[in-house]
Amino acid sequence: MSAMFPLIVEGAMTRRGGKVLVGPVDLRLEAEGITMVIGPNGAGKTSLLRLLHGIARISAGQVTWACDEGEARRRQAFVFQTPVMLRRSVRDNLAYPLRLTGVDRKTARTQAEVWAEKVGLGDALTRPATALSGGERQKLALGRALIRAPDVLFLDEPCASLDGRAMRDVEAILRSAAEAGTRLVMSTHDMGQARRLASEVVFLLGGKIHDRGPADTFFDSPNTAQARAFLRGDIVE
Amino acid sequence: MSDLWGGLSQAFYMLFSLDADLVEITLRSLQVTLTALVIASLIALPLGALLAVRRFRIRRLTIAVLNALMGLPPVVVGLIVYIMLSRSGPFGVFGLLFTPTAMIIAQVIIIVPLIASIAHQALRELWSDYHDLLISMNTTHAQRMKTLLWDGRRALLTAALAGFGRAIGEVGAIMVVGGNIDHHTRVLTTAIALETGKGDFALALALGFVLIAMAIAVNLVIHWLTQTEKEGRW
């Protein structure tokens, strides 16, 4: 296994039907830490994560991993803002990524049960995933993304519909994943969560990186007036 | 009128006494159509999935061709198969004309476009649901197709049943290539055509009842399947 980092993004941009969703973005991500992407609705958080993950078409610039692209793709996972449920049971949803890589059925099922327990879906194993609640879907998506122990995990507002307790559980899972060496890049609207988890913050505005810095300095004294206003909960122009 | 009543009562008698001819013809019909259905599904379902997941340039063309083929009159399909299989045709050496195999070939050609097209419709919807996740998980094309075929199996069953309904009730093509030979290639629809032509309504009606019963059964199953699908289960 070669090193994936640093991830170097140069002038990368996603355009769709003439509209720029995000970019041009210049960014360098190091191997350690949790990067938190914040910004108002429509700022381009989702678009940026998709761009980094490689599932959005890059219209300009480039996103370069330190290892080769195929390997980089295999070692990433993504939790979508609206989780995608396979029309299968919870257990089969969790086992699915393992089955893709050729893990035998029995091992995959056992692993699925372990992860169902971890994300708090231990007693929903045989339920159809499409019948889960919004919060349960997010938990399932998280387990399914972590089950292959990815080296990089992108999470797009993974706690948006979770109650306080579930959020704490999920944050604990994320923290232990990060400690185990998974690089997290996530977006959130919950500034409390951003403060609790982030080691680095990227503040997006109008599709561009407007402000950026290590978490402690960013939260205490953001460089830009807009970031300051956003953190205060004011309207950002 | 009395003809008809006589025929009707005789038809019921044949049905309930399991008349040998009736049973034989019905079983042959089922054998031919089910074989054609299995072969057609093996071709059409993966084709539907392939069309759903790939954005290749000829997709539009393939879909247009499928739609055109769906509108093709079965008797024309029969004619083409006849020419292919006749002694002087390219596949003449196999001596398949006027055999159940020829009928199966014709039915496969008739229902592949139908099944593929319905399968494609259903799987395209599923694919738009799954697209981001499966791309993100770095799946191969084969894995995507397999996932769609498995998770969409209920809709695919509906597609296959529609194919069955079309094939079992088809008469033009199999009449041409099968020849409606007694004890050899005579099936429900060709027998009905023959008996009606002869004015022997009893057997024709009895065969007709069997055919109607099958059509109703298939439609009930399709209805039930789409019903359960709407309830968000799979």
Ligand SMILES: Nc1ncnc2c1ncn2[C@@H]1O[C@H](COP(=O)(O)OP(=O)(O)OP(=O)(O)O)[C@@H](O)[C@H]1O
């Ligand atoms: N497929 C698309 N076609 C056209 N415009 C799009 C598309 N997807 C997103 N956009 C636009 O791009 C901009 C950025 O969207 P994006 O989803 O990245 O925002 P976001 O920061 O994730 O917002 P939110 O906080 O609401 O999730 C928005 O203005 C959005 O309307």
Ligand SMILES: [Mg+2]
């Ligand atoms: Mg978003």
